[in-house]
Structure formats: C-alpha cells, structure tokens
Amino acid sequence: MKEKDGKTLSRREFAQRAALLSATATLTSAQAVLPAGVNEASLQVAGSGPKLTEAGQAEADARYQQIIALYGNRFDDAQKSELKRMCAELQPSLESIRHYTLRNGDAPALYLKPLVEREKKAPPNMNSAPKHS
Amino acid sequence: MLKEATLFAPVSELAKQIEAKTLSPVELTESYLARSEKFGSKLNAYARLLPDQALEQAHAAEKEIRRGHYRGPLHGIPYAAKDLLSVKGTPTTWGAKPFADQVFDYNATVIDHLRNTGAILLGKAAMIELAGGMGYKFASASLQGETKNPWNMSCWTCGSSSGSGAIVAAGLAGFAIGTETWGSIVCPSAYCGVSGFRPTYGRVSRYGAMALAYSMDKIGPMARSAEDCARIFAAIAGHDFLDRSTLPIDKAAFTYSPASDLKGRTLRVGWLTNAWKQYDPGIARIMELTHKILQKRFASTRDAKLPEGPWEDTANVILSSEAGSAFGELIRSGKVSELADPLGRIGGYVQQTISGSDFNTALRIREILQGKMTELFDSYDVLATASQPIAATPLAMDLTAPELTFADPLGAIGNLCGLPALSVPCGFTEKKLPIGLQFVGRAGDDAAVLQAGRVFQQATDWHRHHPPIS
Numbered sequence: 110m111k112e113k114d115g116k117t118l119s120r121r122e123f124a125q126r127a128a129l130l131s132a133t134a135t136l137t138s139a140q141a142v143l144p145a146g147v148n149e150a151s152l153q154v155a156g157s158g159p160k161l162t163e164a165g166q167a168e169a170d171a172r173y174q175q176i177i178a179l180y181g182n183r184f185d186d187a188q189k190s191e192l193k194r195m196c197a198e199l200q201p202s203l204e205s206i207r208h209y210t211l212r213n214g215d216a217p218a219l220y221l222k223p224l225v226e227r228e229k230k231a232p233p234n235m236n237s238a239p240k241h242s
Numbered sequence: 243m244l245k246e247a248t249l250f251a252p253v254s255e256l257a258k259q260i261e262a263k264t265l266s267p268v269e270l271t272e273s274y275l276a277r278s279e280k281f282g283s284k285l286n287a288y289a290r291l292l293p294d295q296a297l298e299q300a301h302a303a304e305k306e307i308r309r310g311h312y313r314g315p316l317h318g319i320p321y322a323a324k325d326l327l328s329v330k331g332t333p334t335t336w337g338a339k340p341f342a343d344q345v346f347d348y349n350a351t352v353i354d355h356l357r358n359t360g361a362i363l364l365g366k367a368a369m370i371e372l373a374g375g376m377g378y379k380f381a382s383a384s385l386q387g388e389t390k391n392p393w394n395m396s397c398w399t400c401g402s403s404s405g406s407g408a409i410v411a412a413g414l415a416g417f418a419i420g421t422e423t424w425g426s427i428v429c430p431s432a433y434c435g436v437s438g439f440r441p442t443y444g445r446v447s448r449y450g451a452m453a454l455a456y457s458m459d460k461i462g463p464m465a466r467s468a469e470d471c472a473r474i475f476a477a478i479a480g481h482d483f484l485d486r487s488t489l490p491i492d493k494a495a496f497t498y499s500p501a502s503d504l505k506g507r508t509l510r511v512g513w514l515t516n517a518w519k520q521y522d523p524g525i526a527r528i529m530e531l532t533h534k535i536l537q538k539r540f541a542s543t544r545d546a547k548l549p550e551g552p553w554e555d556t557a558n559v560i561l562s563s564e565a566g567s568a569f570g571e572l573i574r575s576g577k578v579s580e581l582a583d584p585l586g587r588i589g590g591y592v593q594q595t596i597s598g599s600d601f602n603t604a605l606r607i608r609e610i611l612q613g614k615m616t617e618l619f620d621s622y623d624v625l626a627t628a629s630q631p632i633a634a635t636p637l638a639m640d641l642t643a644p645e646l647t648f649a650d651p652l653g654a655i656g657n658l659c660g661l662p663a664l665s666v667p668c669g670f671t672e673k674k675l676p677i678g679l680q681f682v683g684r685a686g687d688d689a690a691v692l693q694a695g696r697v698f699q700q701a702t703d704w705h706r707h708h709p710p711i712s
Contacts, residue, residue: 172592172595175595176591176592176595180576180591183576183579184588188584188587188588191584191585191588192588192591192592195588195589195592196592199592202552202554202555202558202559203555203559203600205552205555206552206555206556206559206600206603206604206607207600207603208552209551209552209603209607211603211606211607211610215606215609215610216606216609217602217605217606217608217609218457218605218606218608218609218612219605
C-alpha cells in the first residue's frame with residue numbers, strides 16, 4: 110500500500126486527506142506576503158515532502174505564507190512546520206487537476222444531482238467550434 | 243436481560259417477534275441499554291445514552307403494538323444515531339469539543355422519520371470530530387476518545403461513523419445511523435464486520451445533520467444485514483422540502499419488498515481489477531474466494547475497470563473547499579484549536595486557501611466523471627471489490643503513516659458522483675478481523691446494490707458472526 114506517485118493523492122479515506130489540501134490562486138506571489146526577514150530558502154520542505162518544481166514550490170510557499178500572514182501568532186513552531194509540509198503535499202494534487210484536459214464548454218457540476226435515469230446519449234456537443242464568431 | 247442471540251439478531255428477525263408479540267420492545271430496549279452501559283464505555287461507542295427517552299418510547303411502542311397498531315418492521319427496534327444528527331433538547335456535539343454544549347430545538351428529518359416508524363432512539367453514537375472535516379491523524383480525534391473495535395479492542399473501528407460501527411458490531415442496538423462524505427460508512431462497516439449502506443446522494447434528507455461537504459454528505463444505515471439496510475433505508479429515504487438537495491418525490495422514495503427483490507432481475511456484476519493497488523496477503527485470499535462466490539451466484543460476473551483520471555484529487559479539492567467553508571467561523575475564530583487531533587487543529591487553515599478557480603476546475607472534472615460512470619454502468623449493474631484493502635488498524639497508529647497511504651479511486655468516484663454503495667462482511671483475517679465486500683451501483687439504483695448484498699448474504703453467513711465481547 111505504498112503508492113505515492115505524485116499523481117494520486119494517497120490514503121483510503123477522506124479523513125487524513127482533507128487536511129492535506131489547499132490551493133493558491135488568491136495569492137500573487139510568495140514574495141507579496143513574505144514577512145520581512147524571512148528567507149525563502151528556509152521554506153523548502155525537508156526530506157519527506159514531495160519533489161516540487163521551482164514554480165510549484167513557490168506556490169506552496171505562498172500558501173503557507175498566506176496562512177502565516179493571517180494567523181501566524183496562533184501556531185507554535187511544530188505547527189508551522191506541519192503547515193508548511195501540508196502546503197507542499199497539496200501541490201501535486203492541485204497540479205493534477207489543473208493538467209486534466211478540459212474544454213471551454215465543459216461546465217461545472219454546479220449542484221450535484223446524481224444522474225438518475227439520465228439519457229445515455231450525450232447532449233449535443235457544446236464544445237464544437239462556434240458557427241459564428 | 244435477553245440472550246445474546248436475540249441482541250445480535252437482525253432487525254428482520256426482531257421485527258417478526260415483535261409483530262407476533264413474542265418479543266417486548268421494552269425488554270429489548272432494557273437489554274440493549276444494559277449492554278450499552280456495560281460495553282459502550284469500554285468501546286467509547288456512545289457520545290450519550292438516552293435511557294429515559296428510550297424507555298418512554300419503548301413503552302409507547304409496546305402499548306401501541308398490544309392495541310394492534312403495528313407500524314412496520316422498525317416498530318419497537320432500538321437504534322443509535324451518529325452524534326451529528328440533531329435531536330431536540332439533547333446535546334449534539336458533532337464529536338468536537340467546541341460544540342460539546344450544542345443543543346438544537348428541532349430534530350433532524352432522519353430522526354423524525356425513524357420516530358414515525360416507531361424505532362426507539364437509544365443514544366447518540368460517538369464519531370470522529372466534525373466527521374474528520376478538518377483532517378485527523380489519530381483514532382483519538384474525538385470528544386469521546388478512540389472508539390475500540392469490538393473484534394479486537396486494541397484496534398480501531400475506522401471513522402468517522404466509529405461509534406455506529408462499534409454499536410452494531412457489539413450488539414448494543416438493533417442498528418445505527420451513520421454518514422459518509424468519503425468512506426465514513428463503508429470503512430467502519432468493513433472494519434467492524436457489519437453491513438453498511440451509503441445511499442445515492444439526495445435520497446436521504448440531511449436537514450438537521452452537520453454539514454461537512456454540501457455536495458458529498460450522505461446519511462445511511464449500518465446494520466446486521468443488507469436486508470436490514472434496505473428496510474431502514476426505506477424508512478429514511480424521501481424528498482424533504484427542508485433539504486433542497488433531496489431528489490424529487492418519485493426519485494427519492496424507496497420501497498422495500500423482500501419477496502420481489504430477488505426475483506425478476508438478474509444483476510450484471512463488474513469485478514473491479516483496478517480499485518486497489520494491492521491487498522494485504524490475507525485479504526487477497528479472501529477476495530479470491532469471494533470472487534468465486536459472486537461468479538456462482540450472479541448471472542454475469544466479468545472483470546471491470548474504473549476509468550482513469552485525477553478523481554481523488556478532484557474529490558479532495560471539492561471536499562476540502564466545502565469543509566473550509568462549512569467550518570469557516572470555527573477556523574477564523576481560532577476555536578478550531580480546541581479540537582483533539584493535532585492535524586485537525588491546523589488543517590482547516592490550509593483548506594481555506596483553496597482558490598475558486600481550482601474548486602471550479604474540480605467541479606468541471608466531476609461532470610465529466612459522471613458521464614464516464616454512466617457509460618460504465620451500461621455494462622454492469624453493480625461493481626464489486628473489497629471495501630478496504632486492509633483490516634482494522636491498531637488504535638494508536640498514525641493514520642498518515644506510509645503503510646496506510648494507498649489510493650482509493652472507487653471511494654473518490656463513488657462519493658464524487660453520489661453513487662450508492664454497500665459494504666457487507668465477506669470473511670476474516672487470520673487475526674479474526676473482519677473484511678468487507680463492497681458493491682457500488684449507478685446513481686439512483688440503490689435497489690441493485692441492496693439486492694446484490696442480499697444475494698451474497700444468502701450464500702454466506704459472515705454477517706451472522708459476532709465478536710466474543712465480554
């Protein structure tokens with residue numbers, strides 16, 4: 110049961126996963142919220158964390174810094190270290206869904222209604238090129 | 243005190259005796275209460291017992307039945323409800339210290355439905371704090387502490403419906419109600435050796451239930467057989483104008499007919515070959531035997547594969563984003579630090595940084611996945627595989643340890659798409675820990691899943707085993 114390949118977030122059950130997740134885009138850059146005096150290099154997750162690209166690491170760092178900027182005084186050093194790890198462990202998961210091929214017309218399941226007796230045939234393709242631009 | 247054989251009997255058998263007036267609801271309730279008082283605290287199975295209320299309901303049921311007004315198969319049957327379902331005037335703690343004194347002035351719809359059937363609420367079942375919504379690292383992530391597995395008290399029940407699983411397995415009530423957002427009925431049912439049913443999303447009202455992930459939470463029964471699950475599901479399913487997410491009246495209601503279900507419809511079973519990367523050695527052997535039983539008992543059992551894609555990542559983003567919102571005030575106020583689990587105290591902060599863009603991407607992937615699963619169910623009525631690739635884990639184990647990190651695409655898919663699932667016992671490891679078999683069906687086809695479980699349980703007796711608890 111030791112799969113951990115970066116594409117598949119591991120764990121059988123949501124419980125352990127929920128806390129490992131987060132995302133980014135409200136941030137512009139790590140630098141924007143990095144407190145004065147904090148060395149970016151110090152944010153690198155040691156040892157056991159996932160191997161991230163430079164951009165991925167920057168994004169994970171930014172998430173961490175966003176939390177610290179808002180709530181930093183609530184955490185001790187051990188918790189900060191754990192938060193840093195969680196922010197990094199999230200990154201492969203986020204990149205995985207971002208890399209999934211979606212077309213502009215692929216709409217969100219805004220309000221989940223299971224497909225009870227849904228037509229088997231797909232609806233007309235809304236993603237084909239428009240006839241009039 | 244009634245004999246163990248009665249206390250471990252399925253609802254279907256208890257109901258016959260109650261209807262025939264050979265079993266007293268009062269005596270049954272008193273016996274379950276006594277047993278719950280004796281073993282409940284040892285197992286940390288209950289958040290709270292409600293003896294006065296239960297006995298009052300039991301006396302009322304007995305009086306009604308004596309007068310000839312028998313309401314149906316749940317009349318006079320004691321049960322426990324996970325402590326995230328509100329019961330008027332009674333603390334509903336959500337398993338979490340910040341909500342330890344929380345009292346609602348109304349009942350959850352599920353509680354009202356069960357009350358209308360004459361079922362007797364024995365107590366509130368212990369649970370993982372906030373149903374694990376902030377994440378957790380240890381089995382002790384609960385206001386009640388770690389719930390112990392009746393099959394082996396040094397092992398965990400799994401979560402988050404921990405108490406519900408322990409209560410049914412230990413014969414402390416006739417059945418229990420659990421909830422699942424991702425794995426919280428299927429996993430405890432497997433670890434505890436009980437039959438647990440996760441209905442299609444939207445078939446059971448969540449009014450009065452703690453929200454964790456609005457588009458993924460489901461409420462379902464945990465009991466001693468698939469047939470019991472069907473009976474209980476029939477009692478709690480239905481449209482509810484108080485819960486906008488429930489399906490329309492004709493799609494939400496479920497009618498259970500014990501005579502007709504197993505006739506008339508032959509089920510095509512898809513035996514999943516890619517649901518789990520690997521099994522623990524003892525489990526692989528059990529699943530081979532289980533596969534043979536399915537091949538013998540079902541008209542068609544063929545190998546099937548789940549579609550490949552980032553389903554777990556998608557489910558995680560949606561679930562975490564919704565949880566970060568559901569418990570936003572708890573996180574912002576800092577009261578989340580009162581949670582028992584070290585991971586739970588900080589996980590919400592990370593959840594709250596999920597972007598709208600990533601959340602929407604996940605929702606778009608969900609829509610595509612729903613289409614893929616609809617196609618798969620054109621070839622199969624139910625998919626089958628092990629409920630978990632491992633048996634119950636030691637109580638003190640770090641749940642984020644590498645040996646517990648395995649992919650669960652079926653759990654992600656089933657909960658993302660709101661598919662019904664049933665876990666039934668299918669054997670034991672050499673250490674006498676239960677193993678579960680899982681059936682998953684098309685959204686709305688809960689009947690197929692329950693029927694598959696009944697067919698399997700007609701051919702096996704694993705669901706009739708119970709732990710030698712003392």
